Amino acid sequence: MALRVIEIVTPREDKEDVAKSLEERQSDEGYVFWGSPLDDGESLSFRVVLDVRETEDVLDKMENLFAWTDKYRIVVYPAEATLPRLDPLTKEEEAEKNGDQAGEEEDNGNGNGRISREELYADVLDTTLLSRHYAMLVLFSSLVGIIGLMRGNVAIIIGAMVLAPLLGPNVGLALATTLGDRKLTWESIKTLTVGVVLCFALSAGAGLLLGLPDPSEELMSRSVTEFSDIILAMVSGAAGIITVTLGVPTSLVGVMVALSLLPPLIACGLFLGASMFPEAGGAGLLFAANVICLNLAGVVTFLAQGIRPLSWYEKERAKKATLQAALIWTVLLAALVGLMLLQTR
Structure with missing residues (x-):
């Protein structure tokens, strides 16, 4: 206990x-x-x-x-x-x-085994704030991912997944949506945007300078999005949120590996830098699928875990924000599935 x-x-x-x-x-x-x-x-x-x-x-x-x-x-x-x-x-x-x-x-009561709302907020905020250390982590993990994907080395790729700098801002965005917290929402979006831009710019530059004369199998596998990837992202996202609410950080490592945000983004940049535009589009689609599914699963799981604001007026604001966000993520997911169906045809 x-x-x-x-x-x-x-x-x-x-x-x-x-x-x-x-x-x-x-x-x-x-x-x-x-x-x-x-x-x-x-x-x-x-x-x-x-x-x-x-x-x-x-x-x-x-x-x-x-x-x-x-x-x-x-x-x-x-x-x-x-x-x-x-x-x-x-x-x-x-x-x-x-x-x-x-x-x-x-x-x-709160008899569901999770940590309190205030503990959860503090834990998520630590991984959501934009800082020099966060930018360095994004750059270093991106370099690890670039090397791993270009060499086709699974162990190195997993190393980049475990660092997972983009996971925190996405979890922060899902929590902010559930609580109707505008400050945390903008901080999460700002941090996520900076992380995505840094990773994409570094990987695109590597693709432009080094080229991809012989793309590895691991790299090519990130250029295709399948329906199983959507299911995996939804399940992994829900599992990750439950792990966060239980306060068990060691279990989050497996989720970081299963829900890979960094490798498809790196692959998209590498392909774009090497002028492999169809492959870049496929990798970008996979990254978008993971982000959409993580946030949608996060909002639903936070609600299922009973995460609510304390005061009644905050609850009303949070309810409105949650409905709007859930609608946006659902529409984006439907559009994503539509693109995938067009690709298969």
Whole structure:
């Protein structure tokens, strides 16, 4: 069972309100908490140890409690273990004894095993912000991919896939759409655009300078888009989003390899630089398919995982943004399938 610690720093005058709120929900959420004074003499620190599945529900209640003041701070961090143990089996047995009503209450909470919305946002934001390091990662991974595709070396190509600098902005865009977050949306689009331009320019330059007298099989395989590629992109995208929401970064490596964004983009640039225009179009189509399917699968999976904004007006804005984005990605996917059907004929 994954554990989290929620630390709440609050003024001393709010001690009773915070303690009462935590005590009221303690039996439902199954957490332990305690308070201690801070060195400044004016603030208190409450620490709550709980199951990761309950984190978002408790955070939302705390945010609603403190919405009227700016004198608080809530910090969330992981805990390896706690003694005495939090016993989820006892809680499940009590829920079974209480019958269906307890089961319904559990369903209304965050009992789906994922990390909280705020943790998820922080994790995604780290891979979405445009920085010098991101640009360097794009250039280096593109160079690795160029060498791997030109030599037809699968191991080198997988190395470029694992670096996967374009995956983060796409996940950020899907999350921003789900939450209706305009700032994160534009930051994701900006970062993704810079990454695509850098990768494409570098690979096109390599194709122009070196040419492709004898294209490798690995390179040629990226010039064709099949319907199985769309299915693979949708499934891999959904799996990647679930992995992100569960907070299991090691599992994301396999998704990076399965959902290859970088190799088809590199192939498109190489083919274009070498004046192989039909092949460049096919590789560009594969890259577009992966981006479209990743974002569409991401929005759907985030919604299925119960990722929602907290306030009602943010929920309304997010609902509108999600519907618009889902419509756009669906139309683009339909157009893509139409192009593929025209190519096969």
